[in-house]
Amino acid sequence: MKYQIEMQYKITGNRKVLFTSDWLDAEMALLTGEQLEKSGKATDLSFIDEMNSSWSLKELRKLSAEIEEEPHDIKIYFDGGFNKDTSEAGLGAIIYYKQGKKNFRLRANELIEQMDTNNEAEYAALYFALNLLQDLGVHHLPVEIKGDSQVVLKQLEGEWPCFEDNLNRWLDRIEGKMKQLGIEPLYEALPRKENKEADRLATQALEGTIINSTIEIN
Structure with missing residues (x-):
């Protein structure tokens, strides 16, 4: 499964800009999301899969662990x-x-x-x-x-x-x-x-x- 990351990125003046990533595999999406969260610059992180379902970072961690054991x-x-x-x-x-x-x-x-x-x-x-x-x-x-x-x-x-x-x-x-x-x-x-x-x-x-x-x- 591949995912697009959607997020609000904080810029000077406490303004926010909406960003959407390229399609990423689950491992790269998780790694990127975790680093964005740690940076403190990104808010409202969500992960949109190929079937148009939306997941939070916590939900994606759990989902990826479950999917990993299935075909x-x-x-x-x-x-x-x-x-x-x-x-x-x-x-x-x-x-x-x-x-x-x-x-x-x-x-x-x-x-x-x-x-x-x-x-x-x-x-x-x-x-x-x-x-x-x-x-x-x-x-x-x-x-x-x-x-x-x-x-x-x-x-x-x-x-x-x-x-x-x-x-x-x-x-x-x-x-x-x-x-x-x-x-x-x-x-x-x-x-x-x-x-x-x-x-x-x-x-x-x-x-x-x-x-x-x-x-x-x-």
Whole structure:
């Protein structure tokens, strides 16, 4: 989670000027806030997070201690593969996250049946990734969602209309899951070559190789 610091800064004549900082990670926001408080020049310190919630310095200390032990700084990569001969879809998802002082990567895939199109497979892959987040206990956090399907990302952002009933059902499922988890999505469309790992997982699922592994990374 990132934060902006808002404060009133005292200048000559006991006048005050409102300042807002750049976006800072929790550790830097806390360090900066504590130093500003010690200086005696800053008043009305508040910390605004990416979900537009406001925290005092004391509240942010407590919140950061709690979040540190839960998965946070979440990035999802997803991809779906489709076999039109069998109507099967391979779903691939990678989740990068921090917990404690460590970084982790979860890689997983799944094979599902009765799919109609590659676009439906892409939607199913993102829904699969969101279920993995739920299993991790992720809630009420911003989540970066990265994929190479312009259709999925643009329709989720509301920039492109969706006319297919089956895709609208997936849209409803995904938006419902995000609401349930309190997730604030940050979408990013990737060139296909930057999503190779998720694509490989989707292909492996279609080939019958199922993977679900989590490792610590540097």
